[in-house]
Every structure is written in C-alpha cells, then in structure tokens.
Amino acid sequence: MFDIVRKHQKLLQLVLMLFIVPSFAMFGISSYSSFMDKETDLIKVNGKPITAQEVENAAKRQAERVGGNLQIAQSLQFRQAILNELLQQRILGFAVTNLRLQVGKESLIKSLQGIPQIRALYRQDGSFDDARFKQLLASNGLNEEQFYASQAFDLKIGQLVNSVARTEIGTPKLSEIVSTLYETERQVQSLTFNAKDYLSKVNPSQEELQAFYNANAKLFESPEFVDVEYIVLKADPKEDSKVFSEKADQFANMTYDQADSLKPAADKLKLSIQTQKGLTRSGVAGVSRDHPLANPKVVQSLFGDEALKNKRNTEAVQTAPGVFVSARVVTFHPAQILPYKEVATEVKRQVSQRAAEKLAVAAAAEKYAALEKEPKSAAGFASPIWVSRNKPTNLLGPALDDVMSINPDKFPAIISVSNPGVGATLYRVDQVRQPTGVDAKVHKAQAQQIQALAAQSEFAGFMSYWRDTAGVKVINPLKPPSSGAGS
Numbered sequence: 001m002f003d004i005v006r007k008h009q010k011l012l013q014l015v016l017m018l019f020i021v022p023s024f025a026m027f028g029i030s031s032y033s034s035f036m037d038k039e040t041d042l043i044k045v046n047g048k049p050i051t052a053q054e055v056e057n058a059a060k061r062q063a064e065r066v067g068g069n070l071q072i073a074q075s076l077q078f079r080q081a082i083l084n085e086l087l088q089q090r091i092l093g094f095a096v097t098n099l100r101l102q103v104g105k106e107s108l109i110k111s112l113q114g115i116p117q118i119r120a121l122y123r124q125d126g127s128f129d130d131a132r133f134k135q136l137l138a139s140n141g142l143n144e145e146q147f148y149a150s151q152a153f154d155l156k157i158g159q160l161v162n163s164v165a166r167t168e169i170g171t172p173k174l175s176e177i178v179s180t181l182y183e184t185e186r187q188v189q190s191l192t193f194n195a196k197d198y199l200s201k202v203n204p205s206q207e208e209l210q211a212f213y214n215a216n217a218k219l220f221e222s223p224e225f226v227d228v229e230y231i232v233l234k235a236d237p238k239e240d241s242k243v244f245s246e247k248a249d250q251f252a253n254m255t256y257d258q259a260d261s262l263k264p265a266a267d268k269l270k271l272s273i274q275t276q277k278g279l280t281r282s283g284v285a286g287v288s289r290d291h292p293l294a295n296p297k298v299v300q301s302l303f304g305d306e307a308l309k310n311k312r313n314t315e316a317v318q319t320a321p322g323v324f325v326s327a328r329v330v331t332f333h334p335a336q337i338l339p340y341k342e343v344a345t346e347v348k349r350q351v352s353q354r355a356a357e358k359l360a361v362a363a364a365a366e367k368y369a370a371l372e373k374e375p376k377s378a379a380g381f382a383s384p385i386w387v388s389r390n391k392p393t394n395l396l397g398p399a400l401d402d403v404m405s406i407n408p409d410k411f412p413a414i415i416s417v418s419n420p421g422v423g424a425t426l427y428r429v430d431q432v433r434q435p436t437g438v439d440a441k442v443h444k445a446q447a448q449q450i451q452a453l454a455a456q457s458e459f460a461g462f463m464s465y466w467r468d469t470a471g472v473k474v475i476n477p478l479k480p481p482s483s484g485a486g487s
Contacts, residue, residue, distance in 0.1 A: 041475040042083060045090040050083065055478065058082045071256040071315045076480050083478055091463065092157055094470040101156040108148070111155055164455070164462050175447040182389040182446065183438070187431040188403055189381035193364040193423045195357040202355040204348065212351050213340050219350070220343045227277040227331040228302060231255075231266050232292050235322030248324055252316035255326035259312040262328055275330070293327070295319040302327055353421075360423030364416055368426055371414045381428055388435070390442060399427065408432045 041049035056073070059082045063073035072078055112118050117136060121129045137147050204212075213220065233251045235244045247269060254265035266273050276284060276293055281303055284293050292298065301307055301314035313328045340347070371377060387393050392400045399417045406413045412430035419425060 039476070042478060043087055044471070044473045044475055045087065046094050046470045048090070049475065050086050050090065052476075052478070054086060055079055055083050058086060071252060075315070076478065080478055087472070088463075091466050091470055091472065092160065093153070095466040096153065096156045096160055098469070099160070101159055103152045103155045103159075107155055108152055111151055164459050175443075175450055178450060179443045179446050180434070182442075183435050184404075185386045185388045185391075185433050185435060186403060186406075186429050187384045187433075188387050188395070189378060189384045189428040189430075191367070191381045191426040191428070192419075193360040193367075193425070195353060195360045195421075195423045198356040198359040198363075199352055201359060202352045204351045204355060209344070209347050209351055210340065213343070213347050217337050220338050220346065221335050222338055223280045223282075224335040225278050225280045225333050226302060226308070226329045227275070227333070228279055228293070228327050229262060229273050229275045229330055230292060230298075230325060230327035231262050231271045231273055233269060233271060233316075233324040244322065248316075251324050251326070255313045255316055259306075262313060262326060265326065290320065292319055292323075292325040295325065298325055298327060302329055308332060357421065357423055361418070364424035364426060368414060368416045371426070371428075375412045375414055375428075378428060381426075384430075386433070399425065403427055403429055 040051045040053060042052055042055065043050045056079070059073040059079050062082065063078075118133070121133050121136070123129060134144070137143060142150075233247060235241075251265055251269060254268060255262065258264045262273055265271070278284065279293060279299065279302065281299065283296075283299050284291065287294050295317060297317050298314065298319065301317065304314075306312045307314050307327075307329050311329060313326050316324045316326045319325050367380075385393055387395050387400070387403065389400065389404060395403060402415045402417060406415065406429055411432070412428060415427050415429070417425050417427065
C-alpha cells in the first residue's frame with residue numbers, strides 16, 4: 001500500500017513513519033471489521049477498532065513474507081511495529097475518504113500495468129489472460145471488485161502522500177542563505193584549562209574519600225551478570241543449502257517450542273551445549289567479534305524478561321551467514337555494591353579528578369575575567385585557525401555554536417566553554433571571512449536537507465491533524481503473547 005511512501009523515504013526521513021507490513025497480502029484490501037469484543041480492541045480510529053487478532057494475523061503474514069519463523073511474529077517489539085503500521089494505514093485511509101480523492105481510469109490502468117503479476121498475464125499477441133487473472137485473485141481471497149477498489153485506494157494514498165511530500169523551499173534564496181552561513185569562516189584561538197594539569201595540587205583526606213564513597217555508592221556497583229549455556233548451528237560448506245535450511249527451521253522451532261531446555265534441539269541436531277560465565281549487558285570481555293555471545297541481539301535477548309525471569313531459551317538469532325545461536329540463562333547474579341577496600345583506588349581517582357576539574361574551571365574563569373578587560377591580548381592562546389560549520393576542525397557541539405553565533409561587530413570576542421569531566425576552554429574570535437571557492441555539491445546537498453526537513457515537518461503536522469480528526473483512541477495496550485501462542 002505504501003510503495004509511494006517508500007519511494008520518498010529520503011524525503012520523509014522515515015522518522016515519522018514505520019512501514020513494515022504492506023496493507024495487502026499481495027495487492028488486496030485490508031479487513032476493517034469493527035464487530036469484535038471490546039477486550040480485543042487495541043486502538044480505535046473513527047470509532048472502528050484495530051484488534052489484537054488483526055495485529056497477530058498481519059505479524060504472521062509479514063514473518064512468512066520475509067522468510068522468518070513464527071517466533072519472530074510473537075515478538076512484542078515486532079507486533080508493536082505492526083500495530084503502528086496498521087494505525088498509520090487507518091489514519092491515511094480516513095483522510096483519503098474524507099478528502100474524497102478521485103482516481104481517473106487512465107491512472108488506474110497505468111497502475112495495474114505496473115504490477116509484475118499483472119504484466120505476466122499478457123500473452124505474446126497482446127491479449128490478456130482473464131481466466132488466469134481471476135484465478136490469481138481467487139488464490140489471494142479477492143474478487144475483481146475488491147482488487148480494483150484496493151488499487152484505486154492505493155493511488156489515492158499516493159496522491160495524498162505526494163501532495164504532502166512536495167513541500168519545497170519557498171525560494172532558492174533561503175537555501176543560499178543557509179549555505180552561506182555554513183561556509184562562513186571565523187578565525188579562532190583556544191586556551192584550554194585541563195583538570196590533569198591541576199592534579200598535583202589535589203590531596204583529598206581519608207574522610208573526604210569515605211564521604212564520597214558513602215554518597216555515591218552506586219558508582220561502585222558491580223554490574224549484574226549471567227552464566228549461560230548456548231548452542232550454535234553452523235552450515236557445513238559441503239552441505240546442500242536446502243538441507244541446512246530445514247535444519248535451521250528445526251533449530252528455531254525446537255528452541256522456541258521446547259523453551260525450557262536447549263537439550264532437545266542439541267540432541268536432535270547433534271550440537272554440543274556450551275557454557276559461558278560472567279556475561280554482562282555489554283557482552284563477554286575478551287571474546288572475538290564473531291563469537292556467538294558477542295552478538296548484541298543475543299545479549300539483549302538474554303537480559304529480556306523471557307530469558308532472565310522465566311528462564312526460557314532465547315529466540316534463534318542468525319549471527320552471521322549460515323550461523324544460528326540460541327542461549328539460555330543458567331544463573332543470574334544481581335548487581336551489588338563493592339566494598340570500599342576493593343574500590344579505594346578508584347574512589348581516590350574520582351575525588352581527585354573532580355577536585356582538579358574545579359580548580360581548572362576556576363582558573364579559566366579568572367583568565368576570562370582578565371581578558372574581558374583586555375580582549376586584544378592573545379597571550380597564552382594557541383595559533384589561530386579558520387573554522388566554519390562545514391569545516392569545524394576540532395570544534396564540536398556547544399563550542400562551535402558559541403563561536404559561530406558571536407556578532408562580528410563585537411570582535412575580538414572571548415567565550416568560555418565548559419568541558420564536563422575535563423575543565424574549560426576559552427576561545428578568542430577576531431576575524432570573519434567568506435571562502436574563495438564554493439562547493440556546488442555541498443550546496444545541493446544542503447538544499448536537499450532543508451527540503452527534507454520542511455517536508456518532514458509538514459508531514460508530521462498533516463498526520464497529527466488527521467489523527468486528531470479521526471479521533472484516535474487507545475483502548476488496550478498490546479500485550480505479550482501467551483506462552484502457548486504461535487502454534
């Protein structure tokens with residue numbers, strides 16, 4: 001349904017929309033049933049519900065479409081994405097209906113001829129195989145009326161999305177102004193006050209160290225970790241791909257259906273059950289990047305409720321081409337505060353660093369006050385460099401913003417920028433200039449970015465308006481599937 005939207009994904013940035021499931025199984029129209037029990041209603045759009053059953057069915061269809069197994073369809077995160085998609089469909093559908101958009105016959109014919117399955121129905125002599133066409137529709141549970149209605153509806157959605165996506169800059173002048181601002185260069189000198197240069201002046205007492213430890217005990221907490229066991233299915237280079245595909249399906253299904261143990265899958269597929277102790281949310285220290293437990297998705301699954309609290313196998317994760325992993329938590333070790341004696345050195349380091357940072361910031365403030373009285377003095381500053389928003393060199397974030405926002409009428413100007421955890425830096429800005437050469441590619445890219453941001457803002461406002469107009473109402477939250485689901 002949203003092919004047209006997807007063609008504009010650069011323009012719309014996909015920040016506003018999460019399109020995972022097309023609204024039609026092939027090119028059929030969605031079910032808009034509103035006669036379900038209220039306990040199964042998740043969200044209502046114009047009084048018509050999106051039900052838990054619809055989400056489940058759509059999730060299963062999408063999982064099958066991407067070649068996944070039903071375990072994927074049972075993922076709460078996956079099903080939430082499906083729900084978001086269905087909600088987006090309903091809102092756009094409501095907008096299309098209310099705007100009474102029309103589609104011409106020629107546009108509909110052109111659209112139909114663009115569908116590969118339809119083009120394949122034309123014979124060599126140019127005639128259309130009507131019998132095969134009806135057969136194709138029937139196999140997807142559609143009749144001709146439903147099919148034509150769905151295609152017309154898709155085109156209306158296309159009209160709607162295109163009209164919003166066409167948001168453009170009112171005049172090229174705006175783009176030129178922005179590009180000029182990004183190219184403008186300023187001459188800058190820096191003077192850094194670093195905490196490390198003041199550490200020798202710091203000597204915290206034992207009382208100060210103990211007080212810091214008592215007040216910040218959380219800083220000295222050992223992270224929670226788990227001891228796990230896992231199995232790995234690897235493809236044999238000599239093995240037929242179809243055979244391995246069948247094994248992978250067995251691997252995924254058995255680790256999911258018999259989630260209380262890895263043994264059934266290990267026995268069936270002749271895999272060894274391996275163990276690993278001390279796995280934290282950051283992974284296992286010292287293992288290679290291709291280690292099964294170095295995969296972020298595997299680690300995340302092991303710290304999810306299903307694995308951590310219910311001691312169930314994780315879903316089968318493909319960590320590399322031809323490599324599948326499933327794991328389970330054997331023992332969970334909660335986080336705990338380490339005794340002072342074990343962290344005394346670290347406590348002193350942190351207290352000393354903080355005290356040195358305060359001295360550095362104070363010294364920067366003193367220098368800043370002196371320079372305000374004598375801004376032309378450049379003593380102590382590093383050699384001048386030219387910076388711009390396009391070429392910030394080593395200036396980042398607030399430092400660059402502050403340097404580039406100074407009014408040239410106030411040059412030479414001094415600004416102070418805090419560097420949390422380090423100290424502070426003073427910047428002296430005394431000249432401004434425009435570069436001699438202009439990069440046409442950069443100008444074009446910036447103009448496209450501005451247009452994309454404008455379109456994004458316009459689309460956000462558009463969807464917000466129709467969401468309110470359609471009276472979108474959340475009825476029930478999407479719940480995790482029951483343990484017996486997904487058969």
